[in-house]
Amino acid sequence: MTDTLLKMCDITKSFPGVLALDAVDLEVERGEIHGLVGENGAGKSTIIKVLAGVYKADGGSVDIDGETLADVTPRSVHDAGVRFIHQELHLVQHFTVTESVFMGQEEQTLLGLSARAMRAKAEAFFETALGTQLSGKTLIRDLGIAERKLVQIARALIDAKAKLVVFDEPTAPLTSGETDKLFAAIRKLKEQGIAMIYVSHYLAEITDICDRVTVLRNGQNAGRFDDVFDNSAPAMISAMVGREIDELFPTTEHSAAAPRLEIQSLCADAFNDVSLTVHRHEIVGIAGLVGSGREDLIDTIYGLKAPSSGTLKIDGIAQRFRAPSEAVAAGIALVPRDRRHDGLVLDMSVSDNVNLAALDSVSRWTLENRRASHAVATEMSETLDIRPRNIAATARLLSGGNQQKVVLGRWLNKGADIFILDEPTVGVDVGAKVEIYQHIENLAKDGVSVLVSSSDPGELIGLCDRILVMLRGKIVAEVSTTDLGVDTLVALTTGGAVQEVAV
Amino acid sequence: MTLRSVFARFGLIIIIVMFFSFFSYVSPVFLTFDNQVNIIEASAIVLILALGMTLVVAMGGIDLSIGIAFDFGAAFAVVALKDFGAAWYVACLIGVMGGALVGLLNAILIVGLKISPFMATLGTFFVGSSVERVFTNGGGPISYRRMPQEYRDLAVGDVFGIPTEVIIAAAVCLVYFVVLERSIFGKRIHAIGLQKDAANVAGIPVRRYMFVAFILASATCAIGGLIGSANIRMFTPLAGFSYLLDAIAAVFIGAAIHPKGRPNVIGTLVGVLFLGMIGNGLNLMGLDFNLKAALSGIILVSALALAVAQQRFR
Numbered sequence A: 001m002t003d004t005l006l007k008m009c010d011i012t013k014s015f016p017g018v019l020a021l022d023a024v025d026l027e028v029e030r031g032e033i034h035g036l037v038g039e040n041g042a043g044k045s046t047i048i049k050v051l052a053g054v055y056k057a058d059g060g061s062v063d064i065d066g067e068t069l070a071d072v073t074p075r076s077v078h079d080a081g082v083r084f085i086h087q088e089l090h091l092v093q094h095f096t097v098t099e100s101v102f103m104g105q106e107e108q109t110l111l112g113l114s115a116r117a118m119r120a121k122a123e124a125f126f127e128t129a130l131g132t133q134l135s136g137k138t139l140i141r142d143l144g145i146a147e148r149k150l151v152q153i154a155r156a157l158i159d160a161k162a163k164l165v166v167f168d169e170p171t172a173p174l175t176s177g178e179t180d181k182l183f184a185a186i187r188k189l190k191e192q193g194i195a196m197i198y199v200s201h202y203l204a205e206i207t208d209i210c211d212r213v214t215v216l217r218n219g220q221n222a223g224r225f226d227d228v229f230d231n232s233a234p235a236m237i238s239a240m241v242g243r244e245i246d247e248l249f250p251t252t253e254h255s256a257a258a259p260r261l262e263i264q265s266l267c268a269d270a271f272n273d274v275s276l277t278v279h280r281h282e283i284v285g286i287a288g289l290v291g292s293g294r295e296d297l298i299d300t301i302y303g304l305k306a307p308s309s310g311t312l313k314i315d316g317i318a319q320r321f322r323a324p325s326e327a328v329a330a331g332i333a334l335v336p337r338d339r340r341h342d343g344l345v346l347d348m349s350v351s352d353n354v355n356l357a358a359l360d361s362v363s364r365w366t367l368e369n370r371r372a373s374h375a376v377a378t379e380m381s382e383t384l385d386i387r388p389r390n391i392a393a394t395a396r397l398l399s400g401g402n403q404q405k406v407v408l409g410r411w412l413n414k415g416a417d418i419f420i421l422d423e424p425t426v427g428v429d430v431g432a433k434v435e436i437y438q439h440i441e442n443l444a445k446d447g448v449s450v451l452v453s454s455s456d457p458g459e460l461i462g463l464c465d466r467i468l469v470m471l472r473g474k475i476v477a478e479v480s481t482t483d484l485g486v487d488t489l490v491a492l493t494t495g496g497a498v499q500e501v502a503v
Numbered sequence B: 001m002t003l004r005s006v007f008a009r010f011g012l013i014i015i016i017v018m019f020f021s022f023f024s025y026v027s028p029v030f031l032t033f034d035n036q037v038n039i040i041e042a043s044a045i046v047l048i049l050a051l052g053m054t055l056v057v058a059m060g061g062i063d064l065s066i067g068i069a070f071d072f073g074a075a076f077a078v079v080a081l082k083d084f085g086a087a088w089y090v091a092c093l094i095g096v097m098g099g100a101l102v103g104l105l106n107a108i109l110i111v112g113l114k115i116s117p118f119m120a121t122l123g124t125f126f127v128g129s130s131v132e133r134v135f136t137n138g139g140g141p142i143s144y145r146r147m148p149q150e151y152r153d154l155a156v157g158d159v160f161g162i163p164t165e166v167i168i169a170a171a172v173c174l175v176y177f178v179v180l181e182r183s184i185f186g187k188r189i190h191a192i193g194l195q196k197d198a199a200n201v202a203g204i205p206v207r208r209y210m211f212v213a214f215i216l217a218s219a220t221c222a223i224g225g226l227i228g229s230a231n232i233r234m235f236t237p238l239a240g241f242s243y244l245l246d247a248i249a250a251v252f253i254g255a256a257i258h259p260k261g262r263p264n265v266i267g268t269l270v271g272v273l274f275l276g277m278i279g280n281g282l283n284l285m286g287l288d289f290n291l292k293a294a295l296s297g298i299i300l301v302s303a304l305a306l307a308v309a310q311q312r313f314r
């Protein structure tokens, strides 16, 4: 017999102009890990937010433990034992681990806060519940992202009343090693009989840890997998996108051509003596852990940060950018890693965001020609399949993956000789990934030089012609992607096997 | 629609209509054509300064030194007329350049030295005030009774019966509307105001735009100074200060009635006329001077608070 813990029935939710959820059912059994997958904008985050009481559903019911919640509010859901691990980490940098875990739920004794008891309890929790060791005295700012995620989990579960924990894309900012750490903790929770809902675009993760999977498409149920095997991914993909995807990465060989971007001995705070060359028609990847200097390198090339020494040449001409506007003028485009902060002007429309870098081309006598700018935006949202197909929509209200497409669309529209893509597909669904890879490939075919920085080894190997590996601020290896295995690349980025592989 | 969302969207508009009906009811004169023209005429200078402020606030800044730009506009023009016998249009040009100087100082402090707009323009305000006092030996006005009629007409003349200052303000308003709401310059300014980092990554030369915008705003305020000095035929030190709160209030009222809560030209126009109506209405009620001053202060601050609250309710 089945033992249902959560039962969401006929959940319907509409936003002005969008039916985000259309009679969706979601059932989670006690003690299982339940995957929730679907394309960008399918409604995953929305149903999670309905469960959290953030959005009020237009219709439908929520049962927890066989009891129907009369009113779904953050409060009532919390009391029923449901916890949420949000994608953003809301932790205070200079708090200790113990303080962070107990923030807002401090344990009081007659003598006030019992610091020692709380610390012991926190450490014990990490040890027994999450299977890891973490000192309660460590400061948050000294922790890696995976450990912070664990702190976030501990914070949600320390009161030991949790029955169901919801993870919304928890691994997006994690490297593969860190992901393993998180998974170990998740399995440990499962042993304790806690059920979980797990939202992710990484199907390998889904097939790895989930017992059952619910698939959403366009705000509707598109199937449920009651048995998940390692080879279930293709079937899930076709349920998600409504078609088969056989090739994730386009396969084209690029003939070597003249160098375009040349960097010599570039130094800054976070990296040292970096030299690299990107040719026309070439896609070069940069691999490395968070903190390897990868992010700063990208920022420095684009003029967001100043190098302390070294040279940067484009087509043989030395350049020194004091601001991104100068880099753009020299033919560089950046799709930044933090799309909500650096990529989009969230309160502007999709149309304005798409046109922002190339306003000159949709203006007459410096006045905006709205017909032209709208035509550009409409075309881009067709090409990139941005949903909803409403260019007047405010960028803030788009789902994560669709926001990424808007940023990409801006630069495809503007055009550039050198494309720098920083984590181009974080939070992007498989179908859209394939399209984005195809666009990158087309750029290279047209002679554009592409530099991709990513923490997804599979993506780098599939997409790039060669990969530079960064470790502690230095380029430690350069590898060709032909016959390169994910394991080898991961080993290189973690410094496990530093070997120079000749290209 | 909930009560809350109605308030968030229309709160201030409802209050504006209420005041309008109230004044029409208590004063028989309020609704007359002549009185309405009075309101508009009295709002001309405030509108010009508030427009300069709109530009700065839309870009995510604030300018506390608009009064100094107003004074510098008046001072440079009056001195040019009086001591150098400049033609009226040359004097106007010099006045505007004098105002731009104030903006230049702001721009250097904010863009060059990376001081926050609030602190920088406050500094400019103090420095400017001292300069005015020193220049006038302690704050005495510089009067010039025999100024050219053309210059004088900036304030007292009319074209086909419409007061010149109203025409000037309307022209400035039109230019601002086109620049801020219809041009790509304005689009970029709004992008900077909404999300500076994203605008920067999108390749907008943020620093250059900020530099230009602060200078433009001050130059605009100097136009107000020209009209002010033409009206009373003298330059009075520190006269511009009195417009500061009105200008800020008008901009925030304007933002509150915008569907997306953005500072905008039409909204500022509505805000200025609202404040003008309040001043005029209280006058007509024949209240004691001090009571009137206190009341208009209270209404102004409440409108400002409401505008801010309304933003939060969205």
Ligand SMILES: Nc1ncnc2c1ncn2[C@@H]1O[C@H](COP(=O)(O)OP(=O)(O)OP(=O)(O)O)[C@@H](O)[C@H]1O
Binding pocket: A015, A016, A018, A019, A020, A038, A039, A040, A041, A042, A043, A044, A045, A046, A047, A387, A388, A397, A398, A399, A400, A401, A402, A427, A429
């Ligand atoms: N507050 C809102 N106002 C208007 N539309 C919204 C709002 N929130 C979400 N939507 C729309 O509802 C749909 C579902 O969005 P949701 O965020 O649930 O997608 P998702 O499955 O989480 O996608 P992603 O994988 O990209 O995060 C989208 O079309 C989105 O634009």
Ligand SMILES: [Mg+2]
Binding pocket: A044, A045, A046, A399, A400
């Ligand atoms: Mg989502």
